[in-house]
Amino acid sequence: MSGRQPVLTMTAISKSFPGVRALDGVDFRLFPGEVHALMGENGAGKSTLIKVLTGVYGNDAGVISLAGQQVSFSGPMQAAAAGVSTVYQEVNLCANLSVAENIFIGREPRTLGAIRWGEMRRRARDLLVKLDLHIDVTQLLGTYSLAVQQMVAIARAIDIQARVLILDEPTSSLDATEVEQLFRIMRQLRDEGIAIIFVTHFLDQVYGIADRITVLRNGRLVGEYPTAELPQLALVEKMIGKELDVLESLDEHAKRDLAAIEANTPFLQAEELGRKGSVVPFSLTIHAGEVVGLAGLLGSGRTEVARLLFGADRADHGKVAVDGKPTSLRNPIAAIGHDIAFCSENRRTEGLVGELSVRENIILAMQAARGWLRPIPRRRQDELVDKYVKALSIRPADPEIPVRNLSGGNQQKVLLARWLITEPRLLILDEPTRGIDVGAKAEIQKLVVQLSDGGMAVLFISAELEEVLRLSHKIAVMRDRQLVTELANDHTVDADRVMQTIASGTHHEGPEA
Amino acid sequence: MSTSKARWAAVTGHSLFWPVVALIALLVANTIYRPGFLSVEMKDGHLYGSLIDILRLAAPLILVGLGMTLVIATGGIDLSVGSVCAISGAIACLHISQQPDQNALGGVLVALALGVGLSLVLGVWNGALVSIIGIQPIIATLILMVAGRGLAQLITEGQIITINSEPYKAVGVGYLLTLPLAIFIAAGVALVVAAVTRRTALGMIIESVGGNAEASRLAGIRSGRITFLVYVISAVCAGIAGFMITANVSSADGNAAGLWIELDAILAVVIGGTSLAGGRFSLGGTILGALLIQTLTTTVYAMNISPQTSLLFKAVVVIAVCLIQAPAFRARFARRRPAAPAAPTAADQPKEQVPA
The missing domain is CATH 3.40.50.300 (P-loop containing nucleotide triphosphate hydrolases)
Known part of the structure; x- marks a missing residue:
């Protein structure tokens, strides 16, 4: 040169x-x-x-x-x-x-x-x-x-x-x-x-x-x-x-004993859940404290699975049970009622309200659940918002500026904060680390580990296999709008194996279309 | 030096700066043309003067504008407010005209209740069309805008109902504590709407629905109910404005009452800084916008501008205010000035905050 x-x-x-x-x-x-x-x-x-x-x-x-x-x-x-x-x-x-x-x-x-x-x-x-x-x-x-x-x-x-x-x-x-x-x-x-x-x-x-x-x-x-x-x-x-050791230490997390978590009562069981033109009926069980990774190519139906589980789209096939009891997740309000939260991959169009402030965006879901007649007292709002702005190190730390002025990573954290203050039992994260910088990415990964250690169930969707492997206890692989297989994330699983599964589509049971 | 500069920048950057300047300019122009314009005098315990007239005549527009603000904040629009004014005024006047004693307070109160009740029903109709059936707001309310005139004619049987009722007339031209009663009514409704939206979470939720409907749905907001509610509020505000409009002239004309008030109301909302795309709204801005429009109307009459050209004159002023308010338009003429100071380091600085 x-x-x-x-x-x-x-x-x-x-x-x-x-x-x-x-x-x-x-x-x-x-x-x-x-x-x-x-x-x-x-x-x-x-x-x-x-x-x-x-x-x-x-x-x-x-x-x-x-x-x-x-x-x-x-x-x-x-x-x-x-x-x-x-x-x-x-x-x-x-x-x-x-x-x-x-x-x-x-x-x-x-x-x-x-x-x-x-x-x-x-x-x-x-x-x-x-x-x-x-x-x-x-x-x-x-x-x-x-x-x-x-x-x-x-x-x-x-x-x-x-x-x-x-x-x-x-x-x-x-x-x-x-x-x-x-x-x-x-x-x-x-x-x-x-x-x-x-x-x-x-x-x-x-x-x-x-x-x-x-x-x-x-x-x-x-x-x-x-x-x-x-x-x-x-x-x-x-x-x-600075030296980056956060990511290294996370690697140990996933390779833990899956059996211990599977012994818990399942939080959510989806049985042959599906929707025409969106995703082929699939079955998936998520336990408290479990991180389930959803791997697959873009357009393989990962987001569609998340949307069905959150009621963003209505399922036309199959059954869902939460805490072992049959229920219907017909709309987001029903899902939120079961303590399910969903951070969409499209932060701008499906997540945040750009012109509202960071504070208003954070309290939005909690306020919606209470109804507009019972406003969250301002002091309580400030407490909650301060706590999460600090905990997630949202920058700039001014909760009154419009959220659209924040960078992608910080917007993602605001969306996370919105759902964390509602104390969900299942957190669905669709591409939470896409388009954000390395530091913020590590912080979000670390947070997922902390939350699942605290007993929260997490459905983690990402195009980056490394990330899915690092965090998940169990990996569900999607291909052509079908959930083709589930892999327990033990020492035998690595990126190559997941890639092969995505590519070959070998699946142990073929759900009917 | 620089702090006073920054403060000045903050003042001129405020969304209501230019409407206020336009209002002041109009008042000054009026005073030059007619030196007595600003004087307010006390007669028979009542305050009189052009300023008082402007406040009184602006009251119906303020009422309609308040409801319109909430509708526009959800990303909708309500074209039917003028017809609702006519209908509620018509039903109230009809009821009063049928009373043996038109001055009986009881009869007038029932008339007002009828008007508000009917407005409520019309609001429910609009709300249902938009939020339940899912018709686009501009089409849904166009239905009532057109059909409502017919409904008002039906109520008055095609006649102009003239009444002679002092209590009803008071709604339009009566006085309380030296000031026109209409001012108190408008102020009262404004306070109620402000309390309902800002003391509860309704305002924020409206802004959220208008700002991003899909994100709001996914956050668990029942946006259908919110949309429904704002059309009901808008119709009730328009109904009350209808009393004032008909009380001013002690008669109900199904064709003329509240004619084109929806356009003035939409203008007032836009001048007040609420975007037609929905989202953030400002009730104070709308009130200011309504006062500006009424001052303009009064100016046109006071300056003997011929009625044929008065609408044109109004249009020119409104376009000027709207343009000068638009940051993109101002930027073309102003040299690029540094914006308000931001966070201290580059690392803390989000990209979007950097001025383009």
């Missing part, structure tokens, strides 16, 4: 917001034909650096040069025109337009103002074939999976003759095969000489694809490292700035 000239250098970049030094003299180099991971916790300055680069923010100090020329972009459009394209975390395309329209929106091939549709479709098709994606470009984008949408966003970005491609957490909503497909395309683009900045929270992915890593912490540069020379644990330590 040393012989070549960097395509992009950012030197001594500083950026302050009122009261915050978001970037403090950060240097960043990017070479053609490399995948460069930009790592750091939430708030470390990754997004700010990218926004300074693409001209969303002006920088207070420092110099940016692209291919030897000093540049200063007025905004993402100008940056894209100069060859610096960005694909954001949330796919920001229009689901109600066709694939081709999405790729060429704003720069359609025209004759006298009229769009040349044929040429547009042909060029879109060619572009996607280059990315090994064979889809009908005249279909609405919304009819394709998130992964395909992500690819379309990338196709759009590289068609603008990109020299630098910025991928801001492109994988957070993709499953393993989709990530592999994305990586294949990233490698292909890299080999064509495009420089890729890759922002992600998934450490495994960094080691799977990145050539070099730049670590930021608290707005400062920690260092730039070749991936091969930075072991994973060292990376985590550089990101959070």
Whole structure:
């Protein structure tokens, strides 16, 4: 790499917001034909650096040069025109337009103002074939999976003759095969000489694809490292700035005697519970103090299982018993009545009310259970909220700011706090650690262990197998909307075995459709 | 120096800053045009003056606006309030007109009870259409907006019912403790609505349903009941406003009573800083918005602007206030100024708080 000239250098970049030094003299180099991971916790300055680069923010100090020329972009459009394209975390395309329209929106091939549709479709098709994606470009984008949408966003970005491609957490909503497909395309683009900045929270992915890593912490540069020379644990330590032993100690938790927990009376027994078009009837038993992991690819029916158990969707098949007594979980209110709590994977759309304050979001479920006529006294609210803001170290620790101003990890903690104050007996966590930083992830994992030790039953859904293996006593594997098997998480189980089960779908009993 | 600057920024950034400025500007303009505008004098133990008139005439709009605020906060809208005004006024006047002694207090009280009761039923109708049947609010209330005028005509048998009842007239133009009774009624209802929403958890739950309906459902909120309730509250507020409107002229006109008041009410709510998308609401803001609109109406009359152009004049002012209130619009004209100070370190700083 040393012989070549960097395509992009950012030197001594500083950026302050009122009261915050978001970037403090950060240097960043990017070479053609490399995948460069930009790592750091939430708030470390990754997004700010990218926004300074693409001209969303002006920088207070420092110099940016692209291919030897000093540049200063007025905004993402100008940056894209100069060859610096960005694909954001949330796919920001229009689901109600066709694939081709999405790729060429704003720069359609025209004759006298009229769009040349044929040429547009042909060029879109060619572009996607280059990315090994064979889809009908005249279909609405919304009819394709998130992964395909992500690819379309990338196709759009590289068609603008990109020299630098910025991928801001492109994988957070993709499953393993989709990530592999994305990586294949990233490698292909890299080999064509495009420089890729890759922002992600998934450490495994960094080691799977990145050539070099730049670590930021608290707005400062920690260092730039070749991936091969930075072991994973060292990376985590550089990101959070302290030794990380929390995760290690958790490993012991799961490998405990499952028999002791199974001897407890079951808290919840679902028998052939199912819903047409959503999930094939499944049976699942959860005991007090048990962590049941739900593994499977994205779209394999994990969320649907959770929604049935919480009454978010209504089951049309099967029976449920809580504490051994038959009951019906026909709506969330019924489930909450049985002390079941559900943290949805979609924090923004199904979890939090963005414009309400942290305090109001935390007390919402408890207040709903009491009814509006019996408000929780303000002093009691403050006590509860203070306690959980401290216990979960929610930052910033001001309970009166709107919850939408919090980072993803802190929003997740607010959602957790909402349910913890209701003292549930079964806590359903759907992807509680997705898109949040390493520190917060460890805290949430630790919390799950503490809660289950305290007798709470937990249904833990995650796309990250390591996490499921670390925490669960028992792992239920989902495949194609079927619960194919349950594995006791003893020493014989590891990620490979779970992966094989997901892939092969070997199951000891096939529930009827 | 910087603290006073920050304080100034906090004042100008407040959602009600521009409506207050507009209100003051209107009052100043009126005073320049008519120096006696601000004077309030005491006659026969009653206070008289343009300011008092504005308060009195704004009372029905304030009432309708309060109910509308709650409906809009849930993400809905109630187009039927004008018709509800007409219906409740019509039924009250009809009952009074049938009394042998129209000045008997008992008869008037029964008339008021009838009006409130009928409004309640109409609110239940709206609430049921929206929350039980699940019709979009704008369509569901459009039904009563149109059909309600017919219902009011049916009650008055197509005539304008004229009454001669001092106690009923008092609702519109009577005085209590030197001030118009209507002001006390509006203030009283405002206090009740404020207490019901802010002393209980109703306000927060309404904001939660309006802010994110699905998240609220999954948090165990019975959002159907809340939605139902706000339409009932809105109709009752409109019903009381209907008494004032008909009492002002001592007659019930099924066609004219409360005509277009839903538009003024929606405007008052929006000027008051409550988003039409639902969520956070401000009752005080709505009252301010209603006062602004009434001041505008009074100004139009006082300045002898011809009735044909008065609506246009009103529209221009309202657009100006709404635009200047929108942060996106202001940002185009103001140079970027640092926002309020935030947390001390970058690590503590959530991304979204960084100004774009």
